[in-house]
Structures are given as structure tokens and as C-alpha cells.
Amino acid sequence: MSTVDERADNLVEQHRAAMGAVLERQRQAFIHDGPPGVALRRNRIDRLMALVLDNTDDFIEAMAADFGTRSRAATLFTEVIGMMSVIEHTRSNVARWMRATKIMRAAGLVGLRAEIQPSPLGVVGIIGPWNFPLNLVVLPAVAAFAAGNRVMIKMSEVTAHTAELMKATAPKYFDHAELDVVTGGPDVAATFSTLPFDHLFFTGSPSVGALVQRAAAQNLVPVTLELGGKNPVVVAPDADIARSATRIARGRMVNGGQVCVCPDYVFVPDDQLDTFVHTARATLRDMFPSIVSNGDYCSSVNDANFDRVVGLIEDARANGADVETIAPEGESLPDRASRKIAPTIVRNVDDAMLIADEEIFGPVLVLKGYTRLDDAIDYINQRPAPLVAYWYGPDGADFRRFIRNTRSGGVARNDFAAQMIPSEAPFGGVGRSGMGAYHGKAGFDTFSHHRSVVGNDLPFSLGGNAAPPFGNSMQLYANVMMRRARSRTQRRLKSRLRV
Numbered sequence: 001m002s003t004v005d006e007r008a009d010n011l012v013e014q015h016r017a018a019m020g021a022v023l024e025r026q027r028q029a030f031i032h033d034g035p036p037g038v039a040l041r042r043n044r045i046d047r048l049m050a051l052v053l054d055n056t057d058d059f060i061e062a063m064a065a066d067f068g069t070r071s072r073a074a075t076l077f078t079e080v081i082g083m084m085s086v087i088e089h090t091r092s093n094v095a096r097w098m099r100a101t102k103i104m105r106a107a108g109l110v111g112l113r114a115e116i117q118p119s120p121l122g123v124v125g126i127i128g129p130w131n132f133p134l135n136l137v138v139l140p141a142v143a144a145f146a147a148g149n150r151v152m153i154k155m156s157e158v159t160a161h162t163a164e165l166m167k168a169t170a171p172k173y174f175d176h177a178e179l180d181v182v183t184g185g186p187d188v189a190a191t192f193s194t195l196p197f198d199h200l201f202f203t204g205s206p207s208v209g210a211l212v213q214r215a216a217a218q219n220l221v222p223v224t225l226e227l228g229g230k231n232p233v234v235v236a237p238d239a240d241i242a243r244s245a246t247r248i249a250r251g252r253m254v255n256g257g258q259v260c261v262c263p264d265y266v267f268v269p270d271d272q273l274d275t276f277v278h279t280a281r282a283t284l285r286d287m288f289p290s291i292v293s294n295g296d297y298c299s300s301v302n303d304a305n306f307d308r309v310v311g312l313i314e315d316a317r318a319n320g321a322d323v324e325t326i327a328p329e330g331e332s333l334p335d336r337a338s339r340k341i342a343p344t345i346v347r348n349v350d351d352a353m354l355i356a357d358e359e360i361f362g363p364v365l366v367l368k369g370y371t372r373l374d375d376a377i378d379y380i381n382q383r384p385a386p387l388v389a390y391w392y393g394p395d396g397a398d399f400r401r402f403i404r405n406t407r408s409g410g411v412a413r414n415d416f417a418a419q420m421i422p423s424e425a426p427f428g429g430v431g432r433s434g435m436g437a438y439h440g441k442a443g444f445d446t447f448s449h450h451r452s453v454v455g456n457d458l459p460f461s462l463g464g465n466a467a468p469p470f471g472n473s474m475q476l477y478a479n480v481m482m483r484r485a486r487s488r489t490q491r492r493l494k495s496r497l498r499v
Contacts, residue, residue: 015184015191019152022180023195026123026150029177035120035148038095044145045091047173052138055169056080059134059162066133066159068299068339070255078255079134086439087142089423094146097444100453111457118448120148122198125221127189127212129203130158130301131258131361134166136226140201141179143443149199154182154192158301190215197221199447203260204228205359206384206432224436224446226260227429228359229386233266234376234402236393241272244392244414245279249365251416253287253343256298257363258305261388261417264359265349265366267376273369277324277345280365284326284343291328291342292335299339300362306339309362312355313344321355322347373398377405384432388412388419409433 036044052059060075100115107114124144128137133156141151155163160183167181182192193200193215202212203226216223235244248263268276291297300306317323326343327333333342344364349356355366370376380389389408391399403411409429410419420427420439428437438446456462465474 012187012191015188016194019182019188019192019195022152022176023123023197025177026152026180030120030122030150038098041094041098041146041148042091044174044178045087045094045142048138048141048145048179049087051169051173052080052134055165058165058169062161062165063133063159065161066130067301069295070298071296074255074296074298079132083135083139085423086139089440090142090146090443093441094444097146097441098148112454112462113457114452114454117451117453118147118444119451121447121449122149123152124149124447125152125154125192125195125197125200127154127192127200127202127204128156130156131255131260133159133162136203137166140203140224140438140443143438144199144201144447147444147447149447150178152180152182152192152195152197154184154189157183157185157189194218199224201438201446202226209434224438225429225434226427226436226438227387227432227434228260228361229384229429229433230264230357230359231261231386231388231390231408232376232380233263233390233392234370234373234380235266235268235272235276236391236398237269237373238396238398239393241268241275242279245276246283247415248390248392249280249283249343250287252365253284253363254416256300256341258298258301258361259417261412261420262361263365263390263416264386265368267368267370267379270369270371273347273367277347277367280345281324281326285328288326288343289328290331291333291340292331292338297340300341301339303336303339305361306334306336306341309341309360309364310334312358312360312362313341313346313364315354316346316349319350319353321349321353373401377402380406385409385430387429387433388417390416407431 056076059079060072063075063079064070098118100117102115104112104114126137126140126144137153137155141153144151153166155166157163163183167183170179170181182188190211193212196219198221200212200216200221201224202209206227206229209225209227213223213225233248235241248266251263254262288294288297300309313323324345325333326345333340341363346355346364346366349366349368351357355364360366385407387409389402389406389411391402391411391413393399393414395413399413407430410427412418419425424440426437426442427439428434428442436446
């Protein structure tokens with residue numbers, strides 16, 4: 001083994017030891033203190049919000065430094081204001097969610113009492129992404145606190161300024177036994193994934209999510225994976241084309257297209273495709289009369305993502321796609337110095353092109369024509385389930401068929417990210433776009449164990465009857481129960497056949 005390899009291995013072990021020590025400290029504090037009451041859970045949520053709100057300007061500057069160009073308004077809306085309603089909903093309802101649920105109430109009258117009790121898991125690990133580096137660690141941490149857990153956060157190394165600010169600021173609001181923030185590169189993230197947490201929450205790409213799940217499996221740690229995917233859009237035959245094109249174009253440009261719920265490819269009726277393109281083009285030109293010097297136009301987060309998106313566009317162009325760059329007059333784009341790529345519309349894409357399979361994560365919109373709705377549905381179903389499926393048009397029979405016959409984490413109609421508007425709505429993917437959910441009660445449930453608590457005050461044992469010796473009365477009871485079950489099942493099957 002070379003000296004370089006030995007140093008790398010030693011560094012990994014140092015990271016593992018340091019993070020393991022924090023995890024053990026949190027676990028021992030959790031065991032010693034027991035499940036926190038509602039007041040402490042709300043206090044932890046409040047302190048986390050104070051951490052964000054007291055230091056918002058610093059976080060805005062850090063994210064601007066990380067992205068190169070990211071406006072104050074964009075960060076305020078997407079990172080801070082966008083999560084407030086979910087946090088307030090969680091804080092307001094945590095006392096109700098904590099209550100045990102009584103079951104078998106009638107049996108309680110004779111001495112058999114049963115309830116389902118939500119209990120905290122212990123220590124939750126959170127691995128954050130770079131596209132919304134604050135929002136997407138704070139929201140799961142709030143849910144974990146609401147459920148009564150301790151939290152360790154691994155910030156993304158891509159947005160290093162934000163990560164270091166979070167690490168420096170968190171100790172002013174939390175003891176390390178409550179919340180600890182970890183920074184570092186991919187090696188630290190990989191080591192973090194191997195720690196024996198009580199739950200591990202990851203937001204990022206499917207390829208990295210698979211590695212996280214594999215690492216967590218070594219310790220049988222349950223995982224929640226919030227992943228990406230190619231989100232399809234279907235514009236209905238009876239949709240308002242102008243309104244649909246405007247909203248879809250604007251939705252694609254949120255955070256420079258670097259959003260896991262951005263529309264990725266759009267099915268438009270063949271006879272309305274040119275009208276759609278005309279409106280989308282006009283919308284994008286109106287939105288961005290300038291780009292390179294425009295402080296509202298978000299840059300690609302780094303050279304690697306800039307090169308990847310440019311590469312997808314050029315591969316499509318080289319393989320015969322129609323590529324239209326919506327660049328302001330006099331500006332040469334893409335511009336590597338500012339890492340800005342002009343809004344781009346791509347048509348006539350086939351499955352041989354990289355852009356057909358890879359999540360774009362940039363300001364590029366792929367358009368496809370269709371004649372029959374079933375053709376669009378079949379295309380969507382032949383690909384991995386997306387995080388969100390979009391429909392633009394009325395809530396009619398076609399929309400209901402679209403919902404019934406496709407699979408996705410959520411469905412949004414006539415608006416970008418509409419599935420995330422209700423604070424109580426679960427947010428999560430399915431299949432390759434993720435597993436598990438959070439936001440609202442779904443987040444509380446994700447980080448809780450729902451434990452059955454049953455007590456028997458009867459003068460005889462119920463469970464003990466399963467132990468030998470088995471007398472005649474037990475044999476008779478078993479035979480009667482079997483006859484009843486068979487008869488009941490046969491009646492149901494006959495009834496179903498008649499229907």
C-alpha cells in the first residue's frame with residue numbers, strides 16, 4: 001500500500017471515529033433523558049428556525065458564493081419562505097401526533113387494553129443535497145425533532161460556503177448531543193452512511209442513493225431516499241396552450257432548472273406543438289432580456305454540472321435533435337465564466353440520445369408531440385417512476401385516466417410543484433425516484449416507531465392457550481373457527497363471481 005493510500009485510510013478512520021463519538025454521545029443522551037415532551041420538541045423546532053431566521057443574510061451570501069449567481073429573492077423564496085408553512089404545520093400538530101391511539105376499546109371494558117404509541121427512533125442521520133442546501137436539511141431535521149429524535153446532518157460539499165456556515169452556526173443554538181453538523185467531501189459522506197444510525201435520510205441522485213442504501217444496509221439502518229428523476233408533463237388536448245406553455249417554461253427555470261421537481265420533458269398534442277413553442281419562447285425571452293449580467297438568472301452550481309448539461313445539449317444536437325437556444329441578442333451562451341446556460345428547447349429527441357435518459361437538472365426543456373393520450377402514458381410507464389407527473393388541462397376523464405394509469409411520487413395539475421402546496425401532503429418518490437416520505441404527519445411517522453402496547457387484566461391468559469397440552473375444548477374451538485373462516489371465504493368468493 002502506498003503512503004498516499006495509507007494517509008487516505010487514516011483520514012477515513014479519523015472521520016469515522018469523530019462522527020462515531022458524536023453519534024454515541026447523542027445516543028447516550030437520548031437513552032438517559034428519555035423521549036422528550038411536546039415543549040422540548042417545539043423548542044428544538046423553534047431554535048432551528050431561529051438559526052435560519054437570525055442568520056438569513058449570511059446564508060444568502062453563502063449560497064450566492066456557492067452558486068456564483070443566485071439572487072437574494074430566489075434564496076428567500078426557495079430556501080426560507082418555502083419551508084415555513086410546513087414547519088408551522090408540524091409545530092402546531094406535534095402534540096396531537098404524539099398521542100397514543102386507543103384500539104379494541106370495547107375489550108377495555110372487560111380488562112383487555114391496547115394502544116399504539118408513537119415513540120422516537122433515537123438518532124437520525126441526514127445527508128443533504130446541494131441544490132437547496134439549507135431547506136433540504138432543515139425540513140427533515142424539523143420532522144425528526146417533532147418525532148423526538150436527536151439529529152446529525154452531513155452538509156453537501158458542493159455548496160461548501162453554506163456547509164461551513166451551518167457548521168459554525170449550529171453550536172450557538174444546539175448542544176452537539178441534540179444537533180451536530182458534519183462537513184467534508186465524498187469520503188466523509190461515504191463514512192457517514194456507514195454509521196449505525198436509527199434512521200438515515202438522504203436527498204440526492206438515484207445513483208448516489210443506491211450507494212447510501214447499500215452502506216446503511218450493513219447496519220440494517222432503515223433509509224428514506226428522496227431522489228430525482230425525469231418528470232413528465234402531459235398537456236391535454238383541451239388545455240389552454242398559451243397558459244400551459246407559460247407556466248411550464250417558468251417552472252423549468254426555477255433555480256436555473258436545478259430542482260428535483262422541475263418539468264423535464266413535455267408531451268404536447270401534435271397539432272399544437274408549434275403554438276406551444278412560440279409561447280414558451282416568448283415567455284423565456286420576456287423573463288430574461290439579459291442573462292450573463294442578470295443577478296436573477298441562477299448559475300450552474302459548479303463546472304461539473306455546467307459541463308454535464310452543455311454535454312447533454314451538444315449530444316442531442318450531434319445526434320439530430322432540433323435545439324433552439326433562447327439567448328438574448330448580443331450574448332454568447334453558454335458562458336463558462338459565469339456558468340450560465342441559456343434556456344434551451346429541444347425537439348425530435350430519440351432514445352439514443354443521452355438527454356432522453358439522464359435527468360437534465362438545468363435550463364433545458366425537451367418537447368415531444370403526441371396524437372393519442374395512451375401513447376404518452378405508455379412512454380411514461382416504460383421509464384422509471386418520476387418524483388412528480390404533471391398534467392396541464394381540466395380535471396376530467398382524461399386526467400383521471402392519467403392518474404390511474406401512471407405511477408409517480410406525486411401528481412401536479414396546471415402548476416409547478418402544486419403537489420407540495422398543502423403543508424400536510426406527504427412528499428416523496430416511488431421506485432427509482434425514492435422511498436418513504438416526509439412533510440406533515442408523514443415526516444413525523446417516518447422518524448417514529450409505532451409501538452403496540454397491550455395489557456391483559458383478565459383472570460385468564462389468552463396467549464398462553466397456544467401452549468400445550470391441548471385439551472378437547474381447544475380442539476373444538478380450533479375446528480369451529482376453521483369452519484367459520486372457510487364458510488365466510490366461500491361466501492365472499494361466490495358473491496364476487498356473481499358481481
